[in-house]
Each structure stands twice: as C-alpha cells, then as structure tokens.
Amino acid sequence: MARLFSKLKAIDFFKKIPSDLTEATLTGAWLSVLAAVIMVFLFAAELMSFLSTTTSTQLVVDRSPQNELLKLNFNISFPALSCEFATVDVSDSLGTRRMNLTKTVRKMPIDIEMMRVGSAVEDTSHKPGPKYDEEGRFDDDQDIDITTPLSHVNFEATLARYPIVIINFYAPWCHWCQRLEPTWEAATKEVHDKYPEWDGRIRFAKVDCTQEMDLCRDHFIQGFPSIRVFRKGHDDIMIGETHQHESYLGDRTKESLVAFADSLVPSAGQPHRKHAALAAAPKTSGCNLAGFVMVKKVPGTLSFVARSEGHSFDHAWMNMTHLVHSFHVGTRPSPRKYQQLRRLHPAGLTADWADKLRDQFFLSEHAQSTHEHYLQVVLTTIEPRRSRHAGSYDAYEYTAHSHTYQSDAIPSARITYDLSPIQILVQETARPWYQFLTTSCAIIGGVFTVAGILDALLYQSMKVVKKMNLGKQG
Structure with a gap:
C-alpha cells in the first residue's frame, strides 16, 4: 500500500517547494494584494452577470x-351619426362578411359636443325589415292624396292641435318612400274617416325632407322614411326634463298602420303612457x-x-x-x-x-x-x-x-x-451554471498566472540591477 501511494505521488500536479527554499519579497506582497483585489472584483462582476438574465430577439414566421x-x-x-342607424360591419379577404354586430358592441347616444346623453341603446342583430303592401295595390285609388306635407310654418301648430300626430318624414327620391306613399295615403284616409276632425284624437301627416331640410335635421332624421309619433301635452313621455317622442318600426302595410293607430287612440290624454310597440326616437345627433x-x-x-x-x-x-x-x-x-x-x-x-x-x-x-x-x-x-x-x-x-x-x-x-x-x-x-464555474476558474487562474509572471519579471529585473551595481563598485 505504501508503494502504491508512493507511485501515486508521481502524478501530483501541485508539487510542493520547501518553505526554506522560497523567498518572500515586498514587491510580491504588493502584487499579491493587487491580484486578490482584482480576483474579488472580477468574481463579483461575473457572479452578478450569472444572476442576471440576457434577452435575445429573433424574427420568426x-x-x-x-x-x-x-x-x-x-x-x-x-x-x-345617429345610434338609430349606426352599425359595425366586419369583412376579410377570405370572404367572411358579418353585418350589424351587436353582441359585443355598445351604442351610447352623444350630442354634437360628444357628451353622453341618456343610457346605452339596445340593439338586436338581423332585425327583419318591415313588410310593405304589394306594389300596385292602390293603383285604382289614384284620387287619394289627402295629406298635404307639413312645413316649418305649420308644423308646431299641427302638433299642438292634436293629442297624437303620426308623421312620415320622407324624401321623394327614396325607393322605400315611394313604396310607402300609396299605402300611407290609403291608411291616412281610413284613419281620418274613422277618427274625423270633430273626434280630434289622432292625425296622420308627412314632411318632405328635401323641402324642409332644417326641420328634418332638427328632429335628427337621417334615414328615409322615418315614422315618428308626437304626443301633445300630458301624452309626452318625459325622460328627465326632455320630451321623448317615439319611432314606429313596425310593418308598413295599410292594415298594420291602421291597427297601430287604433292601438294608440285609447292612450290619448293619458299622461306618461308609453306604447309597447314603439321605440324611443333619437333626440341626439351622434353615437x-x-x-x-x-x-x-x-x-x-x-x-x-x-x-x-x-x-x-x-x-x-x-x-x-x-x-x-x-x-x-x-x-x-x-x-x-x-x-x-x-x-x-x-x-x-x-x-x-x-x-x-x-x-x-x-x-x-x-x-x-x-x-x-x-x-x-x-x-x-x-x-x-x-x-x-x-x-x-x-x-x-x-x-x-x-x-x-x-x-x-x-x-x-x-x-x-x-x-x-x-x-x-x-x-x-x-447563463448555464457550468459557464459560471468555467469563467470563475479562468478569472482566478488567469489573474494568479499574470501576477506570477509580473512578479518573476520584477524579481529578475531587480537581481540584474543589483549585479550591475555590484560590478561597478568592484
């Protein structure tokens, strides 16, 4: 066993030199202190680098x-843009097209100053369009034209005269207005015959928005035809301090309009009674x-x-x-x-x-x-x-x-x-832990080696200088 240990000593990388064969110098001491300081500084910097993280930026598909x-x-x-008609649509390059999205969209009425007015407007997607009478149904009644369009001159007076006034805001060029025109005249005649002037509870009227632009804009008309219900006196629906009139969104057939008028008549003179089939008409210009x-x-x-x-x-x-x-x-x-x-x-x-x-x-x-x-x-x-x-x-x-x-x-x-x-x-x-160990060893070994080289150079230089001085003295 002793022989084995003796042979094992032969591969010792770190052979020791007896202390009595070494010499300590003041220069070596200063270099040792400097090397130790450098080692500590570099090791601390490497440790901070190891504990921190780095970022890499790549461009990939x-x-x-x-x-x-x-x-x-x-x-x-x-x-x-009125909330009555404002819609959100989405389309893409794959051909997908979704119209009038409502489930994840909220509409809030705002005024011209973009201040919110009232509560959010409820909307439902894919609302079916109103039904119309067949074209040509009233061709035999060409003499029916009893409604003279209202103007800004007599508009307010007409509203003040009757408890309920149903007004059709239209434009002559509008296709849907042209479809509605004979039906509106026929329905007007039947309603006025059923509720004559002496009854005085309800009247139909119409406004040509191409002639009365300011009047239509004052009532926030943006789409044609728009059928609005105006109430007199106590029949107004009061929301806050404003009069809330209502918009008719039902079918545009003669039977539907007459039935709608019949359902409104009993509410004449009854304050704050809102009709279930009516939607609130917009009272602000924006959304x-x-x-x-x-x-x-x-x-x-x-x-x-x-x-x-x-x-x-x-x-x-x-x-x-x-x-x-x-x-x-x-x-x-x-x-x-x-x-x-x-x-x-x-x-x-x-x-x-x-x-x-x-x-x-x-x-x-x-x-x-x-x-x-x-x-x-x-x-x-x-x-x-x-x-x-x-x-x-x-x-x-x-x-x-x-x-x-x-x-x-x-x-x-x-x-x-x-x-x-x-x-x-x-x-x-x-950084991986093995890189930290490798770099730490490199720091300690590198500084120690460089310091040793400097110490040897200084030591040998000083010996040469001493020899030269002794030779001059001799």
Whole structure:
C-alpha cells in the first residue's frame, strides 16, 4: 500500500517547494494584494452577470395557432351619426362578411359636443325589415292624396292641435318612400274617416325632407322614411326634463298602420303612457360605439356605417366625422406583464406603443367623405425566464396611415388591418451554471498566472540591477 501511494505521488500536479527554499519579497506582497483585489472584483462582476438574465430577439414566421382569432378593441364617437342607424360591419379577404354586430358592441347616444346623453341603446342583430303592401295595390285609388306635407310654418301648430300626430318624414327620391306613399295615403284616409276632425284624437301627416331640410335635421332624421309619433301635452313621455317622442318600426302595410293607430287612440290624454310597440326616437345627433370584435388573422376591414333594412340615406347628409378615443389590438397587459414588456421590449415602449390612433380627430370637410385608416399589425411575443410558457405575453403593435376621400358610395369610417407574417420573439435567458464555474476558474487562474509572471519579471529585473551595481563598485 505504501508503494502504491508512493507511485501515486508521481502524478501530483501541485508539487510542493520547501518553505526554506522560497523567498518572500515586498514587491510580491504588493502584487499579491493587487491580484486578490482584482480576483474579488472580477468574481463579483461575473457572479452578478450569472444572476442576471440576457434577452435575445429573433424574427420568426408567426407561430400563432391555426385559426386563432384576433381581438380588435375600439371606442369611437361619431357626433353626426345617429345610434338609430349606426352599425359595425366586419369583412376579410377570405370572404367572411358579418353585418350589424351587436353582441359585443355598445351604442351610447352623444350630442354634437360628444357628451353622453341618456343610457346605452339596445340593439338586436338581423332585425327583419318591415313588410310593405304589394306594389300596385292602390293603383285604382289614384284620387287619394289627402295629406298635404307639413312645413316649418305649420308644423308646431299641427302638433299642438292634436293629442297624437303620426308623421312620415320622407324624401321623394327614396325607393322605400315611394313604396310607402300609396299605402300611407290609403291608411291616412281610413284613419281620418274613422277618427274625423270633430273626434280630434289622432292625425296622420308627412314632411318632405328635401323641402324642409332644417326641420328634418332638427328632429335628427337621417334615414328615409322615418315614422315618428308626437304626443301633445300630458301624452309626452318625459325622460328627465326632455320630451321623448317615439319611432314606429313596425310593418308598413295599410292594415298594420291602421291597427297601430287604433292601438294608440285609447292612450290619448293619458299622461306618461308609453306604447309597447314603439321605440324611443333619437333626440341626439351622434353615437359612441364601443366594444370589440373577434376576427380571423387575415387582412380585413372594420366598417362603421349607417345601415337599416327599409330605410334609404341621402349620402350628402351623412357626416362621418369621428373621434377615436382608443383602438388597440389584442388584450391589454396586466400591470405585471406591462412591466415585463417595458423591460424586455427591444426598443422600449413609447406612450402610444399599442394605440397609434388614440385621441385623434378626423373631420369630414366635404360631403360624401369616407375616412379610411390603414393599419399594419406586428406581433411581439415576450417570453420571460421564469414561467416561460405560462408567463409569456403577446403584444400587438401597429402603424397607422389615415386618409379621406369622396365617393358615390355611402360615407363610412373604415379601419383596414393587415397582419405581418413575421413575429418578433423576445426570449429572456439565464447563463448555464457550468459557464459560471468555467469563467470563475479562468478569472482566478488567469489573474494568479499574470501576477506570477509580473512578479518573476520584477524579481529578475531587480537581481540584474543589483549585479550591475555590484560590478561597478568592484
């Protein structure tokens, strides 16, 4: 066993020199102190580097799951678009087209100053259009034309004279108005025969909006024909301090109109009695549309436009001026994820990093103006070191280019979006432990070796100098 240990000593890398054969010098002491300080400093720096993380940024093809949907969030105010007809449509390059979205969209009436007025407007999608009488049904009654259109001169006097006045706001060029005209005259004659002037409880009337533009605009008429119910005195529906008149949205056949009139007559003179078949008529000029839509991750368009089955619109009357309060893509980050994103984002975060359209106002300076905003959307995925999969976050950013143009189509506000196929992947990584050990050993060994070389050079130099001095003295 002793011989084995004796042979094992032969492979000792660290052979010892007897202490009586070594010599300590003051220069070596100073170098040892300096080397120790350098070792401690470099080791501490390496330890901090090991405990910290580094980020790597890569451009990769979008790794989103197949058929994943994208969330578009918006809050936009239109001071001259009534909630009665304001709709949100979505279309994309795959041919998908969804009209009048309502489940995830809230409509809030606003005034011309874009201040909210009243409560949110309830809306239902895919409302069936009103029914009309067959064309030509009243061709034999060509002599029926008993209703002379009201004007701004006698409008208020007519409303004050009768407890209930049902008014048809129309435009002669409107296709639906032309369909309604013979039916309206026939229904007017029957109702006035049934409830003559001496009865005085109800009257039918009409207003030509091409002749009485200001009168129609004062009552926020944007689609034709619009049938409104006006109540006199106590029959007004009071909401707050305003008189709330009502809009008829039922079928436009003679039988339906006469039946509707019959159902209204008993309420004449009864205060605050609201008819179940009537919807509140708009008393403000504008609408705030807020909510979100889920879309496929392909190029598409989000459209805000006036739309209604059974109504026509005068394009020259439509004003699509709007204020974008916010428009962002995807889900807003939580405070913790926002801090991660702010720390790891390759270029840092600007104030409008996720919402380039925020608080921007777009004015329609000319008639029949359509506003279009073109967005190019880029996905940045942040993967922190801890909980890489559970804690990862997808941040969507976009560039926005807006312009306004005039066309013969109905004016609208359009947000066209296009998604980049390239995804920015930001990964936070930590250094492996073996790299830390390797670097630490390199620091200690390297500093010790360099210090030893310097010490040997200084020691030998000093010996040479001493020899030279002794030779001169001899």
